[in-house]
Amino acid sequence: MSTENVIEVKNLTMEYSTRKGNVSAVDNVSFSIKRGQALGLVGESGCGKTSIAKSLLKLLPDNAMIQQGQIVLNGKDMVPLPEEEMRKHRWSEISMVFQAAMNAFNPVYTVGDQIIEAIETHLPDVSEKDARVKIENLFRMVGLAPEMVDRYPHEYSGGMRQRAVIAMALSCDPDIIIADEPTTALDVIVQDSILKEITTLQDRLNMSMVYISHDVAVIAEVSDRVGVMYAGRMVELADTEEIFIRPIHPYTYALMQSFPSVTGPKRELVALPGEPPDLLHPPKGCRFHPRCPNRIEKCDQEQPEWKDYGDNHFCACWNPMEIN
Amino acid sequence: MSNQPLIKVEGLRKLYPIDGGVFRKPSSFNHAVDGLNFEIGHGESLGLVGESGCGKSTTGKMLVKLFEPSDGSVKLQVGDSYINVSNIDRNSRKDFRRNVQMIFQDPYESMNPRMTIFDIVGEPLAVQDIGTISEREERVAEFLEMVGLTPASSFMFRYPHELSGGQRQRVAIARALVIEPAFVVADEPTSMLDVSIRTGVMKLMQDLAERLNVTYLYITHDLAVARYMCDRIAVMYLGKIVEIGPTEELLSNPRHPYTKALLSAVPIPDPRIKRDAVQIEGGISKAIDPQPQCRFYARCPIRDEHCKTHDHPPLEVKGNGMQVACYKVPVE
Numbered sequence: 001m002s003t004e005n006v007i008e009v010k011n012l013t014m015e016y017s018t019r020k021g022n023v024s025a026v027d028n029v030s031f032s033i034k035r036g037q038a039l040g041l042v043g044e045s046g047c048g049k050t051s052i053a054k055s056l057l058k059l060l061p062d063n064a065m066i067q068q069g070q071i072v073l074n075g076k077d078m079v080p081l082p083e084e085e086m087r088k089h090r091w092s093e094i095s096m097v098f099q100a101a102m103n104a105f106n107p108v109y110t111v112g113d114q115i116i117e118a119i120e121t122h123l124p125d126v127s128e129k130d131a132r133v134k135i136e137n138l139f140r141m142v143g144l145a146p147e148m149v150d151r152y153p154h155e156y157s158g159g160m161r162q163r164a165v166i167a168m169a170l171s172c173d174p175d176i177i178i179a180d181e182p183t184t185a186l187d188v189i190v191q192d193s194i195l196k197e198i199t200t201l202q203d204r205l206n207m208s209m210v211y212i213s214h215d216v217a218v219i220a221e222v223s224d225r226v227g228v229m230y231a232g233r234m235v236e237l238a239d240t241e242e243i244f245i246r247p248i249h250p251y252t253y254a255l256m257q258s259f260p261s262v263t264g265p266k267r268e269l270v271a272l273p274g275e276p277p278d279l280l281h282p283p284k285g286c287r288f289h290p291r292c293p294n295r296i297e298k299c300d301q302e303q304p305e306w307k308d309y310g311d312n313h314f315c316a317c318w319n320p321m322e323i324n
Numbered sequence: 325m326s327n328q329p330l331i332k333v334e335g336l337r338k339l340y341p342i343d344g345g346v347f348r349k350p351s352s353f354n355h356a357v358d359g360l361n362f363e364i365g366h367g368e369s370l371g372l373v374g375e376s377g378c379g380k381s382t383t384g385k386m387l388v389k390l391f392e393p394s395d396g397s398v399k400l401q402v403g404d405s406y407i408n409v410s411n412i413d414r415n416s417r418k419d420f421r422r423n424v425q426m427i428f429q430d431p432y433e434s435m436n437p438r439m440t441i442f443d444i445v446g447e448p449l450a451v452q453d454i455g456t457i458s459e460r461e462e463r464v465a466e467f468l469e470m471v472g473l474t475p476a477s478s479f480m481f482r483y484p485h486e487l488s489g490g491q492r493q494r495v496a497i498a499r500a501l502v503i504e505p506a507f508v509v510a511d512e513p514t515s516m517l518d519v520s521i522r523t524g525v526m527k528l529m530q531d532l533a534e535r536l537n538v539t540y541l542y543i544t545h546d547l548a549v550a551r552y553m554c555d556r557i558a559v560m561y562l563g564k565i566v567e568i569g570p571t572e573e574l575l576s577n578p579r580h581p582y583t584k585a586l587l588s589a590v591p592i593p594d595p596r597i598k599r600d601a602v603q604i605e606g607g608i609s610k611a612i613d614p615q616p617q618c619r620f621y622a623r624c625p626i627r628d629e630h631c632k633t634h635d636h637p638p639l640e641v642k643g644n645g646m647q648v649a650c651y652k653v654p655v656e
Contacts, residue, residue, distance in 0.1 A: 044518035044519060044520060044521075045518055157607060159607065187375040187376055187545065187608070188375070188545065188547075188586065188589045188590055189375065189585060189586065189589045189602060189604060189608075190607070191589070191591075192588075192589035192591075192602050193602070195591070214518065214519065215591070216519065216593045217548075217590070217591035217592055217593040218591050220591065220592065220593050220594060220595045221591050221592070221595070221599075240595045241595050241596060244593075244594060244595050244596075245596075254520065255519060255520065256593065258519055258520055258522070258523040259519055259548075259593045260546075260548035260549055260551060260552050261548055261592055261593050261594070262547045262548045262551055262575055262587060262590045262592075263575075263592055263597065264594070264597075266551065266552075266572070269523045269526070269527070269552060270523070271520075271523040271524035271526075271527055272520040272521075272523070272524070273524075275488050275490060275491075275521065276518075276520075291520075
């Protein structure tokens with residue numbers, strides 16, 4: 001792993017405007033990813049993890065706006081770029097694997113034709129013949145038979161479709177892929193083989209990755225570094241082992257305590273009281289304070305600072321967990 | 325509590341025709357559930373675990389009489405004797421529903437959006453003619469408080485769309501338990517909930533089971549959840565139970581090769597632990613007109629000639645209370 005940052009996100013704030021008012025889905029989030037590194041973003045529905053993915057790719061719906069911040073990809077800020085410019089960077093530098101693999105392909109074209117189209121659009125120098133060879137190689141790499149190139153999406157099973165989506169994401173040799181819950185709809189044995197595929201390929205191609213999941217266990221297995229999101233804000237960021245052994249934020253701690261495991265001693269699960277806030281009216285101060293067991297006076301007044309705890313471990317909390 | 329089981333399932337089957345029509349008899353069948361035998365004791369929680377398409381939901385629906393079995397029987401203990409669920413006719417269905425209820429997976433689709441929370445939770449009481457309206461109101465309030473929707477008065481006359489997923493699932497639990505049934509089938513009741521909400525709902529279901537002496541059949545694809553919710557677990561593969569036994573024994577010492585594969589595929593929420601490689605071949609298919617051999621044969625890492633030429637193995641006690649359907653697993 002080199003020290004070069006493939007992507008740097010600085011103070012990113014993204015809002016959706018709705019009839020009821022503005023929703024700050026991503027609020028002042030910063031992180032960077034080195035070449036070959038996998039960052040896991042974990043959090044519950046509505047915490048802003050998919051909104052970050054869409055912002056990074058600038059695939060935002062019409063009512064969404066990046067209000068502030070920078071997304072520096074290979075040294076260039078993507079935020080001010082118009083759509084035509086952005087299109088040149090998508091696929092060839094940054095690409096994505098989405099959750100709904102079932103809907104990622106057009107049912108009336110073969111999977112191969114659709115990937116060739118992507119290659120031709122983004123790498124115009126590659127001939128159709130070379131593109132085809134490239135796809136067959138990619139298919140072998142993700143564990144699909146090369147004959148499947150000429151098949152239609154309905155002839156694929158769920159797991160095969162997810163593999164094809166991964167092959168498509170890799171087709172233009174991106175520097176970074178954004179994987180948004182790519183295994184959530186899959187059975188556990190299929191999930192296992194896809195996870196292995198993703199981590200092996202990422203390693204082999206020395207690619208960077210943002211892996212988004214609500215599943216703490218999946219994040220533990222695929223990421224080098226983990227960012228925990230709550231209600232649009234990043235509350236903690238650290239190396240994977242570090243954050244699992246030494247969680248600092250009470251929400252990170254609660255998330256890990258409430259997650260069941262099939263192995264190890266059967267420990268008591270701890271339930272968090274309450275529900276995540278409505279982002280139309282987020283609570284003042286720390287957004288986690290209404291549910292927080294460590295709450296102190298200033299938590300409902302001031303937003304906690306993003307503090308450095310050493311060893312590349314950052315956390316935003318006024319009254320963190322006992323650290324030892 | 326008696327020593328007799330509350331539920332006895334014998335030779336339960338459900339076959340779906342996949343061809344045929346109005347004038348033609350079907351010649352091909354999907355054996356969705358194929359010869360299940362198990363019992364559930366009073367106050368016990370049995371987990372039914374497996375991948376999508378293994379027949380776990382179909383089994384659950386036959387137990388609550390939402391589906392009719394193609395063959396075999398489900399018997400429910402009422403008083404001192406057993407009634408065969410298939411023989412229940414229109415007139416006695418109401419009594420059956422008094423004893424048996426279901427909690428569904430999707431809290432968004434399992435409730436009538438035009439009914440208030442009071443109507444939803446109170447409906448079983450109304451159907452069963454229990455109490456006057458004011459008594460029902462009191463009871464609904466009591467159950468809403470019990471499932472953690474407090475104060476009940478602020479939820480009673482709201483509509484489902486005003487509640488979050490976790491709150492709706494609590495309403496679904498209140499609705500299932502308000503008539504204090506003996507047996508509840510819960511089909512993936514927490515799989516659509518977020519982690520921080522899920523744990524609360526799991527704990528609630530356990531507390532209520534103890535308080536109201538409810539027996540659960542808990543259907544889930546998630547072995548980690550089953551570990552916390554169930555006393556015993558049955559693992560299903562293509563319509564068959566391949567292994568059944570006490571939860572901790574099954575998880576710490578799985579015997580059937582499919583259970584082993586399933587367990588080794590579950591991610592572990594601790595980055596320091598590396599899992600063993602999953603020992604399984606190929607992908608899951610359907611049991612359409614299955615060959616007379618072990619259902620797991622094609623994917624099994626320990627198969628041999630005997631497995632190929634013999635019918636699907638029966639469930640046999642192999643040791644420590646574990647029943648396993650495999651020729652290759654030795655009796656201890």
